[in-house]
Amino acid sequence: MGMSKSFSFLVGCLVFVVLVQSQDQSGFISIDCGAPAKSNYTEKTTGIHYISDEEFIDSGVSKSITNDIQSTYQRQVWNLRSFPQGPRNCYRINIKSGSKYLIRATFVYGNYDGGNDLPSFDLHLGPNLWKTVKITNSSSEVVPEIIHVPSLDYIQLCLVDTGSGTPFISAIELRTLVGSIYDIHSGILSLAQRLDLGSTSNKTYRYSYDAYDRGWGYFYHQNWTQINASISENSLFQNYYNPPTIVMSNAATPVNENESAPMQAHWELEDATDQAYVYMHFLELQVLEKNQTRSFNITINGNFLANVVLPYQVISTVFNITSGEKIEILLQKTENSTLPPILNALEIYTFKEFSQSETEQEDVDAITTIKSSYGVARNWQGDPCSPKAYVWEGLNCTYNGKNSPRIAALDLSSSGLKGNIHPSISKLTMLEKLDLSNNSLNGAVPNSLAQLQNLKILNLENNNLTGRVPSNLLEKSKKGTLSLSVGQNPYLCESPSCNNNEKNNVTIPIVVSIVGALILLAVVAIIFFTLKRRQQRGTAPIETSQKVEKVEEQKGTSLEAISRQYSYSDVHKITNNFGIILGKGGFGAVYLGYVEETPVAVKMLSSSSVQGYQQFQAEVKLLMRVHHRNLTSLVGYCNEKTHKGLIYEYMANGNLQDYLSGKSSNSKFLTWEDRLCIALDAALGLEYLHNGCKPPIIHRDVKSSNILLNEKFKAKIADFGLSKTILTDDGTHVSTVVAGTPGYLDPEYYITSRLTEKSDVYSFGVVLFEIITSQAAISRNHERTHISQWVSSMVAKGDIKAVVDSRLSGDFDSNSAWRVVEMAMTCVSPKPNNRPTMSEVVNELKECLATEVARTNHSSGADMGDSDELGSLNMTIESSPLVR
Numbered sequence: 001m002g003m004s005k006s007f008s009f010l011v012g013c014l015v016f017v018v019l020v021q022s023q024d025q026s027g028f029i030s031i032d033c034g035a036p037a038k039s040n041y042t043e044k045t046t047g048i049h050y051i052s053d054e055e056f057i058d059s060g061v062s063k064s065i066t067n068d069i070q071s072t073y074q075r076q077v078w079n080l081r082s083f084p085q086g087p088r089n090c091y092r093i094n095i096k097s098g099s100k101y102l103i104r105a106t107f108v109y110g111n112y113d114g115g116n117d118l119p120s121f122d123l124h125l126g127p128n129l130w131k132t133v134k135i136t137n138s139s140s141e142v143v144p145e146i147i148h149v150p151s152l153d154y155i156q157l158c159l160v161d162t163g164s165g166t167p168f169i170s171a172i173e174l175r176t177l178v179g180s181i182y183d184i185h186s187g188i189l190s191l192a193q194r195l196d197l198g199s200t201s202n203k204t205y206r207y208s209y210d211a212y213d214r215g216w217g218y219f220y221h222q223n224w225t226q227i228n229a230s231i232s233e234n235s236l237f238q239n240y241y242n243p244p245t246i247v248m249s250n251a252a253t254p255v256n257e258n259e260s261a262p263m264q265a266h267w268e269l270e271d272a273t274d275q276a277y278v279y280m281h282f283l284e285l286q287v288l289e290k291n292q293t294r295s296f297n298i299t300i301n302g303n304f305l306a307n308v309v310l311p312y313q314v315i316s317t318v319f320n321i322t323s324g325e326k327i328e329i330l331l332q333k334t335e336n337s338t339l340p341p342i343l344n345a346l347e348i349y350t351f352k353e354f355s356q357s358e359t360e361q362e363d364v365d366a367i368t369t370i371k372s373s374y375g376v377a378r379n380w381q382g383d384p385c386s387p388k389a390y391v392w393e394g395l396n397c398t399y400n401g402k403n404s405p406r407i408a409a410l411d412l413s414s415s416g417l418k419g420n421i422h423p424s425i426s427k428l429t430m431l432e433k434l435d436l437s438n439n440s441l442n443g444a445v446p447n448s449l450a451q452l453q454n455l456k457i458l459n460l461e462n463n464n465l466t467g468r469v470p471s472n473l474l475e476k477s478k479k480g481t482l483s484l485s486v487g488q489n490p491y492l493c494e495s496p497s498c499n500n501n502e503k504n505n506v507t508i509p510i511v512v513s514i515v516g517a518l519i520l521l522a523v524v525a526i527i528f529f530t531l532k533r534r535q536q537r538g539t540a541p542i543e544t545s546q547k548v549e550k551v552e553e554q555k556g557t558s559l560e561a562i563s564r565q566y567s568y569s570d571v572h573k574i575t576n577n578f579g580i581i582l583g584k585g586g587f588g589a590v591y592l593g594y595v596e597e598t599p600v601a602v603k604m605l606s607s608s609s610v611q612g613y614q615q616f617q618a619e620v621k622l623l624m625r626v627h628h629r630n631l632t633s634l635v636g637y638c639n640e641k642t643h644k645g646l647i648y649e650y651m652a653n654g655n656l657q658d659y660l661s662g663k664s665s666n667s668k669f670l671t672w673e674d675r676l677c678i679a680l681d682a683a684l685g686l687e688y689l690h691n692g693c694k695p696p697i698i699h700r701d702v703k704s705s706n707i708l709l710n711e712k713f714k715a716k717i718a719d720f721g722l723s724k725t726i727l728t729d730d731g732t733h734v735s736t737v738v739a740g741t742p743g744y745l746d747p748e749y750y751i752t753s754r755l756t757e758k759s760d761v762y763s764f765g766v767v768l769f770e771i772i773t774s775q776a777a778i779s780r781n782h783e784r785t786h787i788s789q790w791v792s793s794m795v796a797k798g799d800i801k802a803v804v805d806s807r808l809s810g811d812f813d814s815n816s817a818w819r820v821v822e823m824a825m826t827c828v829s830p831k832p833n834n835r836p837t838m839s840e841v842v843n844e845l846k847e848c849l850a851t852e853v854a855r856t857n858h859s860s861g862a863d864m865g866d867s868d869e870l871g872s873l874n875m876t877i878e879s880s881p882l883v884r
Contacts, residue, residue, distance in 0.1 A: 025049055026830035027176030028213065029093060029751055033169045034062040034079035040752065043075050046207050050076050051751065053172070055738060056091045059083065059381065063168070065110020069139045077108040077141065077170040083159050084166050088124075088390045090158040090382035091172060094742065094750060097153045097784035100179055102212060104145040105157065106171040109135045119165020124158040127356035127386030130188070135165075143215075147182045147189040147349065152361060153742055153784050158382045160390070175213050180240045182277075182349075183319075189277055189349035193267055195219040197343050198226045198250025209244040216247050216345065221265055225255040227342065229285035237314040241281065243345050248283045248315060251342040263341045266328040267348060274350040276327055280318045281345040284310035288339070296341035299330040307334065310342075321351075359385040359397070360404040361784065366427040367392075367407060373424070374417050398430065409433040413459070420606060421446055421465075423584065430454055437461040437485070445469050445492070455482060462488040469494045564636045568643040575602050583654075587615070587721065592650070599650035600635050604643070615721030616644050622720045626693060630685030632708060632718040651708035651716065656682075656767075660704060660774045672804075672812035673856060674713060675771045676820070676849040681715035682707050683845055686764060687838040689723075690757045696726045698755055702763035703744045703777070704770045724755055743777030743786065748832050758832035764841065765827025772820060774805040788828045795821060816851040819844065 030050045032039075037054040060081040064070075070078045083089040095101060105123060118135040123144065131144045148155075155174075159167035182189060196205065199218035207213035228250040236245060254263045269276060278300060288294065298305040300322050310316060327348060331341035358364075364384060371380050378393050385397035385405035396409035407428050417439035425434065426448035432455060441463040449458065450472030458473070469486055474494065476482035486494050566574070574593035582590045588606035592599065605616050616639075623634035638645040653659070656678060659670060670678070689697040700722040708718045722739050738750050744766045746759035766777050769787045779785045794803045800817050801810055823844050829835050836844075 024831060026748065029095070029172075029174040030076070031056060031091075031093075031172040032076045032079060033171055034060075034064070034081040036062070038753070041075070045074055046213075048076075048207055048213070049752070050171075051753070053081060053091065055753075056093055057081070057089065057381075059086060059089045059379070063112040065108055065112050069108070069110040072139070073108060073141070077106055077110075080108070080110070080112055080168045080170045082112065082166055082168040083161070086161070086379040086381070088158050088160050088379070088382050089167070090124075090156045092154055092156050093172070093174065094154045094745070095150055095174065096176075096747075096786050096789070097150055097778070098786070098789060100147065100149050100177040100182065100184070101155075102145065102147055102173075102175040102177055102214065103155070103157075104143060104171075104173045104175075105169060106173075107133055107135065107142040107168065108140075108170045109138050109168070111138045112168070113166070117165060119167065121162050121165060121167035122160040124156075124160055124382070125188070126156050126158075126354075126358050127383040127390075128354040131190070132162075133167075141170075145191040145215075147177065147184060147191075148187075149185060151784060152358065153778060153786070156382050173213070177212060178240060182279075184351070187351060187353040189351055191347075192269065192276070192350055193346065193348040195346045196247045196250070197221075197224070197252040197345060198228060199247075200226050200228070200250065205244055205246055209246050211242055216244065219346075221252065223255055224252040224263065224265075227251050227253055227285055231283075231285075231313065235313055236283075237311075239315045239317055241279065241315075241317045243281045243315065248281065248344050249285070251283065251285055251344040253342045254340050260333070261340070262333075263331040263343065264329065266326050268326045269324070269350060271350070272323075272325040274323065274352070276322050276324075277349040277351060278320045278322060278327060278329070279347040279349075280329070280343060281347075282308065282310055282316045282318070282342065283314070283344050284312045284342075286339075287312060292338050293336060294339040294342070295334040295337040297332050297334060299332065301326075301328050308341075356386045357402060357404045359383050360406050363407045363428055363430070366424040367395075367410075369424040370410075370422055373422050374412070374415070374419070376412070376415060378415075396433070406430040408454075411435040412439070414438040417441055419443070421449070421460075423448065425449070426451060428452075433457040435459040436463070439463055441465060443467075445473070445486070447472060449473060450476065457483045459485040460489065461485045464491070465489040466491040467493065566636050566638045566645075566647065568638055568640045571602060571604075571638045571643070571645055571647075574600065574647070578604075587719075593647070595635060595647070599652075601648045601650050602645055603648065604638075604645040616646070618723060619646060619720045622697065622723055626689070626697070628685060628688040628692070629714075630681050630688065630716050632716045648718070649710075651718075652711040653709035653713060655705045655718075656707040656709060656715065657704035657770070659709065660770055661776070668713075669807065672808055672817070673849070673852050676816070676845060676852055678707070678709070678713065678715040679768060679771050679820070680842065680845045680849055682717055682767065683764065683838060683842045685715075685717040686760055687842050689717075690760070690838050693725075696757060698724050698726065698757060699760050699763075700724055700755065701740050701744075702760050702767060703741050704767050707767065726757075746832075747830060756832060757838070758835045761827050761835045761838060761841070762832075764838070765824045765835075768820060768824035768827065772804055772817070772824065774807070788825070791821065792825070795825070813852050813855045816848040816855075819848050819851075823848075 025048065028048065030048050031053045032050040033053045035050070035052040037052050040049065040051045042049050060083045062079060063082050064079050065077070103125070109118060116138060118138065120132065120134045123130045123133050125146070125148065130146065133142055133144070135142065157172060159169060161167055194214060194216055196216045196218050202218050204215060204217050206215045210216065231245055231249045233245055236248075252263070254261050280298070284294065295307065295309045297307050298318060300320050301324055303322070305320050306318055308316065308318065331343060333339070333341055367384050370376070380392045382390060384392045384395055384407060385399075388399070391397055394411040395407055397405045398408045399405050408430055409432060410425070410428065411433070413435045414437070417436065419441065420443035421436065421441055423446065426446065429452065431452050434449070434455060434457070437459045438461070441460075442465060444467040445460065445465055447470040449455065450470050465486070469484075469492065473482065473484060477484035486492055571593075572578070574595060575591040576593070578591050580592040582592050582601055584590065588604045591602045591604065593602045594600065620634070620637050623631075627633070632651065633649045635647040635649060637647060686699065686702065689699060699717065699720065701719060702717070706717060706719040708716050710716065738745070738753055740746075740763070744763040746762040749755050749759040766787060769775075769791055770777060773787065773791065775787055775790070777787050779787075779790070791803055800814050800821070803821055804812060804817050823836070823841060827835055827841065
């Protein structure tokens with residue numbers, strides 16, 4: 001077969017694959033823009049499940065198109081979201097980075113504003129222009145569609161006001177595509193044509209005819225006629241492009257009886273410089289007689305592409321990249337062919353490279369956290385730095401060629417900020433200027449600000465900051481490398497000695513404390529004598545709750561038996577004035593303390609916490625009634641005005657994530673047996689929440705950093721602030737606002753807001769991958785690959801040693817490792833019904849641990865002898881194959 005060297009092609013029939021494409025919607029995100037909050041529904045024509053856009057954007061107003069136009073469209077475009085305010089408004093939609101997506105936006109104006117004023121505006125994907133949307137008819141729709149591989153774990157779809165009318169949008173749809181089709185690694189493929197060439201019904205087809213929900217429109221050519229056949233799905237050999245059977249069951253062929261006449265057509269492109277990606281789909285519909293042959297050559301824009309011979313009922317796809325003002329396709333039958341050429345379906349895309357780089361991921365994460373923590377009331381939407389015309393207010397950025405932009409200046413002066421200086425500010429490592437003046441910030445100036453190597457200007461004036469200015473900042477100011485402004489902070493000391501200031505700062509609080517103490521003593525004395533008189537008169541019976549509290553105080557000192565409230569002064573004593581910090585999180589700082597010489601962990605709620613008081617209450621209520629050896633125990637809590645805190649049993653070896661990543665200060669290395677023990681402990685804790693609690697409890701934030709290890713490396717699940725109890729009639733799910741941690745969040749829950757026990761199972765599957773590989777849930781490189789994708793690619797190679805943490809040096813049972821990997825892959829199945837229950841996970845892990853214990857014939861690392869589960873482990877070693 002000959003071909004021009006300047007053109008590439010692919011004939012899908014070279015390798016035949018029967019592809020069973022499931023007709024579920026696990027890879028779909030379908031958003032009805034402007035629909036009322038929580039108004040999820042299934043569109044009756046297509047059966048596609050749509051959700052409101054309420055969770056994806058925090059600006060715009062909901063509108064509806066006129067009734068007469070509604071009657072001609074499906075329900076997902078009856079509403080729309082209009083953006084009369086702000087130059088740029090953006091949707092943020094979480095996806096899987098590195099996956100290939102079909103992304104479609106729909107615009108139906110429908111005279112929603114009654115002005116019949118047809119707008120024009122820009123549609124951006126992240127910082128890059130996708131399309132200029134021009135509405136030319138009130139009742140028609142504009143539906144731009146692209147294929148794209150996002151490099152981040154989210155996309156931002158932005159509506160940009162260009163001064164030609166108010167931007168709006170009706171619907172957003174994303175469909176996951178298998179990686180082997182539509183070969184693209186950067187930029188976008190923008191749909192120009194997708195045609196059903198043999199249709200005689202003038203109908204268009206999409207889901208559920210097309211598993212990827214591609215829309216196929218009919219095409220008529222005066223020199224073509226149609227042939228068709230009845231095709232069974234079971235007898236058809238599909239290829240990876242998987243065009244719909246109903247489309248492929250018809251084909252176009254020349255109408256001219258002259259059998260030598262070619263079949264030709266052309267399509268014009270909007271831009272002659274565009275690269276066009278052409279996909280032609282063929283299927284032989286006729287059973288050819290022995291004396292019949294169908295063979296033809298394909299030429300595009302005068303360049304020979306391929307010679308094609310079609311097997312019966314086997315779909316073949318020919319692919320070509322070309323350019324020019326138009327695409328001219330010619331199919332010419334060969335000399336030995338007795339039948340004319342045919343063509344069933346055609347797709348044409350234009351390639352567009354994205355020139356604008358997205359802001360560095362670390363900067364985006366940091367500034368997004370800052371926005372959320374402080375509730376910044378600015379139009380901070382879309383990419384912070386790109387394009388330059390839409391840089392966020394208060395930010396300056398640096399641009400270095402193709403490298404990602406970096407945030408160089410942050411001005412939040414006079415922005416109503418409250419609470420501490422948020423630690424995420426210190427993660428903006430390229431900051432040169434930071435202005436937090438004229439706010440109500442309190443607490444200490446963090447020493448981490450001195451670690452910002454490029455910081456030249458720091459303005460903290462006119463706040464309520466306390467304590468000492470870090471010596472490193474003072475030293476930089478003295479050297480002249482930093483312009484430091486900290487005035488009008490009455491209780492902030494900027495002198496190295498702080499002696500004079502401390503006297504002034506301390507004297508007033510001491511006087512106030514003494515006066516307050518005297519008043520308190522007087523009040524207590526009055527109450528005491530009043531109660532004593534009442535008791536003598538028999539008029540003040542002790543309440544039941546008071547009796548219970550007295551009994552609790554007289555019980556033994558076992559920490560697990562005591563769950564009571566502590567005052568803030570008690571917490572001060574327990575932590576020795578908050579002397580030792582164990583760690584920090586979204587809730588606040590965690591301190592080391594002692595209750596009756598027994599170590600405890602004290603987690604105090606920060607005033608700038610993004611989690612807040614509701615989650616504090618939720619965790620207290622849950623841990624007061626739930627007890628299991630694989631759940632962290634609540635010793636007590638503090639709930640005194642603005643001081644909120646939780647006191648837990650102390651877990652000496654920190655969290656699992658630090659151990660796997662090497663951040664833990666403990667030098668112990670986790671063996672394969674250790675890892676299986678930890679996995680089993682965590683699974684038992686989750687199983688108890690799901691099955692041992694009535695009604696069942698869903699943790700909702702299962703991740704390796706929420707699995708803590710005690711001195712014997714027994715694992716316990718922690719952090720129940722997001723937990724939900726299933727109280728529905730059927731007891732299977734609860735509908736709730738999506739919450740959790742990216743990388744661990746169940747995609748089905750994210751899409752539907754239906755939280756089930758299988759959502760925890762998905763998150764636990766990600767933790768299993770971390771335990772197996774010691775890699776992060778989402779890689780920290782530019783690709784931001786999810787750990788499940790990486791493991792799947794390694795499993796395909798059949799080498800278990802390439803999957804398991806290389807530091808184990810192969811010291812593990814291969815069967816045991818394979819089974820845990822397969823269990824994890826099942827846990828993260830896109831379909832919740834395909835995921836196991838936690839009881840099934842527990843049983844599988846017990847068997848895997850038994851296999852490993854039998855191999856080593858002794859306990860290593862974790863204290864296996866302390867495990868009550870060991871006696872029930874199945875010690876039979878299964879002889880499953882080592883190569884998968």
